[in-house]
Amino acid sequence: MNPTVLAVTRRIRDRSAKSRAEYLERVQRAIDRPRGSERMGCANVAHAFAALPSDDKLRVVAERAPNIGIVNAYNDMLSAHQPYEGFPAVIRDEARQQGATAQVAGGVPAMCDGVTQGLPGMELSLFSRDTIAMGTAIALTHDVFDAALLLGICDKIVPGLLIGALHFGHLPCVFVPGGPMSSGLSNNEKSKVREQYAQGLVGRDKLLEAESAAYHGPGTCTFYGTANSNQMLMEAMGLHVPGAAFIHPHDGMREALTREAVRTVLEITKGRRFTPIGQLVDERVIVNAMVALLATGGSTNHLIHWVAVARAAGIAIDWTDFSELSQVTPLLARVYPNGSADVNQFQAAGGPGFVIRELLDHGVMHADVAAVAEGGIGAYTRVPQREGERLVWSQLPAKSGDDHVVRTAAAPFSETGGLKLLTGNLGRAVIKVSAVPAERHVVEAPAIVFETQEELLAAFKAGELERDLVAVVRFQGPRSNGMPELHKLTPPLAVLQGKGFRVALVTDGRMSGASGKVPAAIHVSPEVLAGGALGKVRTGDRIRLDAVAGTLDALVDADEWAARETAQLSDAHRDINAHGLGRDLFGGMRRNVLSAEEGAVTWL
Incomplete structure (x- = not known):
């Protein structure tokens, strides 16, 4: 391990000792309780499961089958979240196949910064993160769940869901992404038209044509902004199914990965390979997220959001920690606005798995951490593939698929972070x-x-x-x-x-x-x-x-x-x-x- 990474991690651990210990004590008290349907009054239980089909009621109450709570940030205003409309049905079906049940515990708001940019609505954007965290808490406070799946992608939504989930740190949680839209007008071409419009060289019709060619279908915007940085960090923290971040919403593998998320969260419920999110997200995992952000030139918003995420787990970080980690973290990715490539090209060149492998081998990410996937963070250096109806994970090539987009730690774009x-x-x-x-x-x-x-x-x-x-x-x-x-x-x-x-x-x-x-x-x-x-x-x-x-x-x-x-x-x-x-x-x-x-x- 790089000595600076170790020193920063120790400093964070020492600074957070009291608050982290208090947090883990609260998590353990919640873990030690009986299951919800056994702990709650009969009227409470009846209300919770009134709308379930009869066989699901039998499973969750009499057979004590695991019950998964779904927190869904679906709306069809956000291109990235529009595909979530059909996810609950897939999740419920897979849960039943696995002998479990699943319920949509609640929805949370999800606003599009692209719509509100430069308008009064943007003044609610940052605060929407904490509103989403509170909405997540309201959903999960029904307290009848053995695990949770969190469906969100974009700017404030993932941090909000994560903050909310960490306040229910006794629950195993898996984040379920939806993937980026297909490549449209390149980000560089879009930016040129914006600058031409600012100079009065083209009119509104040409600007709208360019913007509509760039933002044109379901999925996240294809530049490496906050939404796609979120997905990189979820991989680096071991909270996704490995390699799930940047598969297109309509790729056949997307449903397979969503079903795998159900199987994964069931594998880590109590009595099995129990991995509650509050114990998983420790100081080392937070540092891994910070390093992944720096290594990819990710969103500056995360110097705010990940401070808040860490606080939710009883961990205190600051900008000095980011700065010192940046000095020893190689810059391994060039994705717009840090380069010309979009996230689809980043994925094709090796994507998160390539970056995580290089950072682990370079000694700037902690390898000895838990993850929702079996095998820990090392599982996130592989990529998913279909073999018939099965998902399998394979090793990435040693070389980058495109060294204009992704590089090894031995030959980075820069010796320091972004x-x-x-x-x-x-x-x-x-x-x-x-x-x-x-x-x-x-x-x-x-x-x-x-x-x-x-x-x-x-x-x-x-x-x-x-x-x-x-x-x-x-x-x-x-x-x-x-x-x-x-x-x-x-x-x-x-x-x-x-x-x-x-x-x-x-x-x-x-x-x-x-x-x-x-x-x-x-x-x-x-x-x-x-x-x-x-x-x-x-x-x-x-x-x-x-x-x-x-x-x-x-x-x-x-x-x-x-x-x-x-x-x-x-x-x-x-x-x-x-x-x-x-x-x-x-x-x-x-x-x-x-x-x-x-x-x-x-x-x-």
Whole structure:
């Protein structure tokens, strides 16, 4: 094992000793109880199973057959979640074949950030994660289940389901993905049209044509954003059926993998190879997820989400842990926006199995961890294949299927991972360096301060940004407006960078898994509404973003800086953020949310 990985893991374990021990004690108390149908009153049991067919009632009550709870994030607004409509019937059928029962315990909301990007609905996006966690808890709190299957893929949905499941840590759980859509218009071509539209070179008709050619069918979007990073991390944590992440929804193997998920969760129920999720997800498994994220240049959102996931298991991690792991984690994948390939090309080149094998062999992932699959995390270095009606798993070739997309640890794209911590007089922030050209890792330029992304877009359209600049977009943190993604700022900033200007973005908001080639210091903490130093910046101040040294500073005289007051959010903006399109309902979350580095959790 790499000594830095071991040291970070030990530090996390020591830091978390008390909270983790308390968590495991609660898990064990729940494990030690009698089964739900034996523990509960007769009326409770009757209500729980009233709608089951008679033979299923007999199985679960008299024969004590395992009962699987399904938590489903189905809706047909999300292309990735539309295929889930038919999954419960498949799961119930397979459960019956295995002598068990299955019930849809509940559904959870699942919003599409692609639909709400740049609109008021995006201000509910981050908070939807904790809403999903609570919805998962409501579903599972019926407390008649021996195991759970969790059906979700996209941005906040998987972290929310995982947080919710970890609050039921006594249950064995398997996550069931649906797969990516087929490749359409390439991500690079789509981005070119977006930049042309930002410059007024093409109209809305051409933009809509391009977007519709890129997002065109069932399955996840094909770039390596938060949704597909989720799937990589589920593999690296051993919570999927091995190799399930990136099989197309309509591939014949998808149903076979879903049925295998039923068999897998039954194999790890009590009395068998018992593997409850609360015991499975320990400090080493969290570190494995962090390393897999870094090795693939994954979504910056996970520097928030996985802090929250770890907290749900009594484990405390922070951005320093990510930064130190990044220094020893080789970058093994180039998938858009960190390269030109999409996730289907990533899968064809070797996919998660290839990456996990290389990381294990390189000593930067813990091999001695539990997983839902028999054989532990080593099972995730193989890929599923059909042999007639049977699923089998085979070894991947030693060489990459395409070394422009996936490489070995012996010949990585970079010796270090895709994310970097920035610190300085502006606070703590992160930058996704894997997508940024090396000559753009250091930017020093005058600041132009904006309080909304709309202000920046208006300035760009008015031709006021034709210069070297650091765009400071503030009041975008969790407490201000729910920390919406600012992905719509990428095309205009990319246009300016393409004209030869030195350009960067600094914000207490998010840029999502689609963070691209423009250097962006994001998640600046503390956020301005919590007194963060970004509120002291004035238009014209020189800002230095140095991703090589890991610094983020306003180059202002120290005495003047100390004397400056922090800007306040205007009443008009505060009122806009608080009302309309459901935002009123989330006022309590905005008031109680912790910082981005603390996971932006609302339940502590």
